[in-house]
């Protein structure tokens with residue numbers, strides 16, 4: 443056992459230096475914002491920054507069309523609506539994801555159906571998708587969680603066999619590849635987020651990616667209150683929203699995109715280095731390396747906690763010890779989505795009335811939801827955010843040293859729990 447005292451027990455931390463700051467900016471962002479300011483064209487209907495970003499990002503992401511929107515949540519709502527999802531349709535979503543994956547169908551009065559994840563990757567389990575299909579299922583929304591591509595071969599095959607639409611939640615997918623191909627337009631369409639924590643950001647923002655011309659036209663119209671490009675300003679064709687991205691966001695994202703490729707490669711190289719080094723410590727169980735994940739954006743570097751190897755020390759105690767050593771590791775979502783009050787207390791529909799979607803034909807009830815792999819993933823998850831992965835090799839070595847120190851001092855940690 444190491445003689446070094448754990449920082450959590452009063453010893454010296456492995457690391458006190460700060461981690462790379464996020465978001466990153468330099469004078470290019472300042473100039474881009476100044477240019478928009480001085481142009482007095484702050485809305486996309488008058489300027490060209492958003493349009494330029496749509497083209498550049500779609501190209502980068504191997505998609506024919508990109509339709510920028512206010513955020514990733516809006517991107518998913520619009521994509522589902524443009525795909526024809528209607529009230530009472532069932533939309534299959536993973537239980538382990540951000541709330542917007544499930545609220546997007548709900549906002550269309552469609553019914554999100556939660557299915558379990560693959561415990562070794564955190565991504566939707568294709569077998570669970572197939573088992574959940576009913577006569578009412580219209581779509582499936584695989585999430586490429588943390589930037590690791592879901593099993594798209596199986597999902598596309600199942601979707602094709604059952605006539606389902608695939609809308610990717612590629613909100614973590616910037617620069618990630620599935621069998622060498624970027625994410626977002628592998629299914630009919632996909633949504634991407636540019637919120638502040640994301641690997642390319644304008645504080646908020648989103649984009650819909652698709653290779654389908656008709657989808658692109660509908661998505662464009664839906665984000666700008668039903669207008670159609672080239673038609674009169676006050677002629678509205680669809681019941682859309684004002685979910686437009688601003689020129690400020692477009693200008694910032696064009697600059698952020700210039701850094702994305704190099705940053706993505708850095709995160710990916712660092713993640714592989716960590717995998718290689720951390721496999722020596724049974725307190726950290728690595729996720730499976732699927733052959734189709736040819737690159738991940740590593741929005742979140744994830745692993746699972748090995749509680750048994752750590753002699754029963756609770757995960758959160760382990761994380762606190764790592765934090766004390768200077769490593770900002772967290773625990774991800776506390777519970778699967780269906781445990782949120784939104785679903786347990788059915789906070790949709792009219793207050794005081796049990797929710798029955800008029801078009802569904804039966805009461806909606808999430809009380810029986812049980813996705814054991816997602817439940818377990820929430821208990822075991824260890825997450826490190828993307829900005830940390832922008833560090834250099836010495837920074838990554840600090841993570842390894844901290845894990846090693848906590849591992850070697852596990853008995854001491856247990857005694858002082």
Ligand SMILES: Cc1ncc(COP(=O)(O)O)c(C=O)c1O
Pocket residue numbers: 513514515516539540542543585611613614634635636637646647648
């Ligand atoms: C998996 C996933 N889906 C959707 C969203 C929604 O994106 P936004 O926050 O831009 O609305 C997020 C963002 O946190 C996300 O992580």
